[in-house]
Amino acid sequence: MKRWIAFWNILLKDMRAYYLKPPNISWGLIFPVAWTGMFFIKSGKGLDSIISLLPGVVAISILFGTTSMLAVTVTFEKKNKSFDRLLLAPIPLRLLMLAKTSGAILFGSINAFIPIIIASFLADISHVNWFALVLAAIMIAIASTFLGLFIAVSVSEVFEAQTFSNFFRFPMIFLCGLFFPITSLPIFLRPLSYVLPLTYGVDILRGAIDKGNIMPLWLDFLIILGFCVLLFAISLKNIHKRWIM
Amino acid sequence: MQSKSNNSLIKVRQLTKRFDKLIAVNDISFEVFKGELFGFLGPNGAGKTTTINMLTGLARPDSGSIEISGLDCSKNPKLAQHLIGIVPDESNLYPELTGYDNLCFCASLYGMRKHEREERARDLLEKFGLSDAANRKFAGYSKGMKRKLTIAAGIIHRPEILFLDEPTTGIDVASARQIRQLIANLHDSGTTIFLTTHYIEEAERLCQRIGFIVQGKIVRIDTVISLLQPIQKKHTMVISVLHPDEGLHHKLISEFPEYSIELVSKGQFRIVSEKVINIGPLVRCIEETGGEVSEARRIRPSLEEVFVNITGIELNAMKKEKQKNGRSS
Structure with a gap:
């Protein structure tokens, strides 16, 4: 029970201190709207393009919302040593890091629904498989958050966290089939797409929104789950190695 | 001794920590007893913080063992983290x-429940004189207030053992005094305290036992009384002279062979003797050379002397270190 009191309060503190701040909320709103607008205009197909753009916009909203926030907040706390306070608390490291990442997962998952809500006013989304969509949004949020954690543990300065985040994020936009199908990529780039977790998240979203998935959904879920476990395990190992010297 | 050993809350055996080629802590062993205020004294970079980090779980020892309240924390420091602040x-x-909100x-x-933690936070804010600043952001606190709140946060869960790492470094004299009083009160209320500091007078004032650490090695552990005993019998005096003659130091040494006379700085002499120092002949001797005694004061035996004797670290080096850390007292 005591551990869960700590878990809940870490999550609550992070939500209040970082995620629910007006600049983050506005960023969470503006970013998906801007991306949707950009691809909407570029497609030139009018409102018909909304459904085909939706999976990419949902994925990118989650990716940017989670990775940057978590990487920056953890690096900031590590830098001013307030993170040591958490490491010194009688909570198992695994639970502590789950508490620390839960805020970003929640923030990312909520971010996913902003473009969906906007799309609901502009297109017919009645045929969407909501179960798969919600699950996909949560899985992408978890994978992206753990990627943010991996970045946070690998750097020591806040600006490094930003730079390192972009090193992963921008290639992902073009390699994960967010806006261009993987099949249209040059053949030598395609293997890269399959080692990025977002590829599988986007495939689930495509399946859920317009049945455009290229792999079975269960396989997508399994692979993205594998990425989550792997990223979390590597991050925990790195925390042990780098922060508890 | 047996009963004291059974009463030990922290038991450290042959603890060693290396950072690449640097041996930060080198094979140290010591115990801290229940209810004790133990001082861990040494210059910057001596290994004090690394030792605390190993005891609390922020650093992994390369070898040696740590036992806290009977729990073996060498491999799993999480075991005792609920007992320590x-x-x-x-x-x-x-x-x-x-x-x-911080508290x-x-x-x-x-794991403290809402009602309990709110009551405790209010209580500590009042005790530490921070009630008026309770709703101000921590970022806006002064250094002294920040230090006090950090101490309050350290004891919020009523720990058995409190680790205080350089609690008065870099803060003003008034705040340092208040914090020393708070530490004394905490100790009086039964909390076992492990205090690291490089302020010798602070350790002397607060601690019952002191361990001296230099370059990662413990060079001596003893009670303050035992440490001071050998120098209690000595008499020390500092004499300041205006317009001192260049040969005055040699003249004093030859005229008063029973005293140990050291030239501390230009015109300032430190005189140490086993017997009572007779000031009259000294003043006359100085005046004969054209000098004028502006001040003569007896120096109370202090732990600083013990520290210098044991570690060989110059008094001036320690003083420079203090100044570097922005402390004027």
Whole structure:
């Protein structure tokens, strides 16, 4: 029970201190709207393009919302040593890091629904498989958050966290089939797409929104789950190695 | 001795920590007894913080064992973390939270329920004279206030052992005094305290036992009384002279062979003797050379002398270190 009191309060503190701040909320709103607008205009197909753009916009909203926030907040706390306070608390490291990442997962998952809500006013989304969509949004949020954690543990300065985040994020936009199908990529780039977790998240979203998935959904879920476990395990190992010297 | 050993809350055996080629802590062993205020004294970089980090779980020892309240924490420091409170050398609370919220949050990390942590936070804010600043953000606190709140956060869960790492470094004299009083009160209330400092007079004033650490090695552990005993019998005096003659130091040495006379700085002499120092002949001797005694004062035997004797570290080096850390007292 005591551990869960700590878990809940870490999550609550992070939500209040970082995620629910007006600049983050506005960023969470503006970013998906801007991306949707950009691809909407570029497609030139009018409102018909909304459904085909939706999976990419949902994925990118989650990716940017989670990775940057978590990487920056953890690096900031590590830098001013307030993170040591958490490491010194009688909570198992695994639970502590789950508490620390839960805020970003929640923030990312909520971010996913902003473009969906906007799309609901502009297109017919009645045929969407909501179960798969919600699950996909949560899985992408978890994978992206753990990627943010991996970045946070690998750097020591806040600006490094930003730079390192972009090193992963921008290639992902073009390699994960967010806006261009993987099949249209040059053949030598395609293997890269399959080692990025977002590829599988986007495939689930495509399946859920317009049945455009290229792999079975269960396989997508399994692979993205594998990425989550792997990223979390590597991050925990790195925390042990780098922060508890 | 047997009973004291059974009463030990911290038991450290042959603890060693290396950072690449640097041996930060080198095969140290010591015990801290229940209810004791133990001082860990040494210059900057001696290994004090590394030792605390190993005891609390922020660093892994390369070898040796740590036992806290009977629990073997060498491999799993999490075992005893509910028993200990830590006040690090830097105030590391959350700048964006208020003083009150910081305390409540720290209490929640130890599983304290809402009602209990709110009551405890209010109580500590009052005790530490911070009630008026309770709803101000930590980022806006003065250094002294930050230090006090960090100490309050360290004891929010009523730990058995409190680790205080350089609690008065870099803060003003008045705040340092208040913090020393708070530490004394905590000790009086039964908390076992492990205090690291490089302020010798602070350790002398507060601690019952002191361990001296230099370059990662413990060079001596003893009670303050035992440490001071050998120099209690000595008499020390400092004489300041205006317009001192160049040969005055040699003249004093030859005229008063029973005294040990050291030239501390230009015109300032430190005289140490086993017997009572007779000031009259000294003043006359100085005046004969054209000098004028502006001040003569007896020096109380202090732990600083013991520290210099044991470690061989110059008094001036310690003083420079203090000045570098922005302390005027």
